[in-house]
Amino acid sequence: MRLAIAAVLSLCLLPAQEKPKSALDKAAMEAYVRHLLAVMPQVEVKIGDPTPGPASLQRVVVHFSFGTQSQDETFFVSKDGQTIVRGMVYDVNKNPFQEDLDKLKTDLSPSFGTPGAPVVVVMFADFECPACKAEAESMRQNALKTFPKELRVYFKDFPLESIHPWARQAAIAGRCVFRQDPAAFWKYFDWIYAHQSEITPENLKTQVMDFAKGASELDGMQFGRCLDSKATEAEVNENIAQGRALNIHGTPTTFVNGRRLTDSLPWANFEDLINQEMDYQKTAKNAGEKCCEIKIPSALNK
Known part of the structure; x- marks a missing residue:
């Protein structure tokens, strides 16, 4: 019984597995997108968290807001965070919409x-x-x-x-x-x-x-x-x-x-x-x- 309890305790004390970090640098992406689209300084830009996307890319939604107006645009980013695709990525085996x-x-x-x-x-x-x-x-x-x-x-x-x-x-x-x-x-x-x-x-x-x-x-x-x-x-x-x-x-x-x-x-x-x-x-x-x-x-x- 003591052995069983010890085993359970040892499992509980194991360090939790860290969630893999994304290579996406949000600050760098914001600066790049601001320059790419010539976004004015008064417009707030928020880079969303990456989610799985098509063709081994990550989907990143960029939220733009200015006063009561807002707009979202989707980008696709490589897993190393070094390549950004603006536009749509299609899987020919799926409906494009x-x-x-x-x-x-x-x-x-x-x-x-x-x-x-x-x-x-x-x-x-x-x-x-x-x-x-x-x-x-x-x-x-x-x-x-x-x-x-x-x-x-x-x-x-x-x-x-x-x-x-x-x-x-x-x-x-x-x-x-x-x-x-x-x-x-x-x-x-x-x-x-x-x-x-x-x-x-x-x-x-x-x-x-x-x-x-x-x-x-x-x-x-x-x-x-x-x-x-x-x-x-x-x-x-x-x-x-x-x-x-x-x-x-x-x-x-x-x-x-x-x-x-x-x-x-x-x-x-x-x-x-x-x-x-x-x-x-x-x-x-x-x-x-x-x-x-x-x-x-x-x-x-x-």
Whole structure:
């Protein structure tokens, strides 16, 4: 018994194995990145901890901040810390948009189109954003008419509060509609973009209450309670957090089978992109709702 206790004690007294140190010199990398990108002194630069990346490289996220503005950029660094790669590194055996696909979650998001479609579009948008209005109207008018079975479209709230004062409250209202009747959300979506120019921070509540009273699918009193209590604000915040994790800084930002688009495109461009994606998926089969645990896809086109 004494021997057993002694053995246990001796094991406990062994020095803990030190975690291998990274060869990355954060101060040196910060100085190099500041010079590379001509970053002004007043901009704060924070070098993140290295994590495993592709092709035996380490992934290092560099965070830039200035006042209320911030931006992240990913670099890849060799294990000896002597080589820095700026840009993307791709493994040809994997979907080129897999990193973003892993962050896109479509559960409990408003959607229209065909479940299990080979092409999935995820729109991050702001109800007060004029460019979002143009893209939303184009998508609603053309998507199912052109691709009745091949497309599914999801919507995610990303209100830009610093420039759009009523966008957050409109997003909360939209989620209140969705909570009562998912199909009615798209009536709200079409209505609010159609009336965008008429809405102000002061009249938003009156406007959306009038919408709810005129919608046969909705209980106006229930909608009003939801709006007043901001019962759906956590859902809006979750969408915003997801957008930030995807490094989204403006709207509309749209993903087509994982491919990021940061401008409002004419429908003809969207149509070409979706057709290319459909052709690619006939052989790749690495995107669309059937491929992944998360309900969103990956892709390759142009």
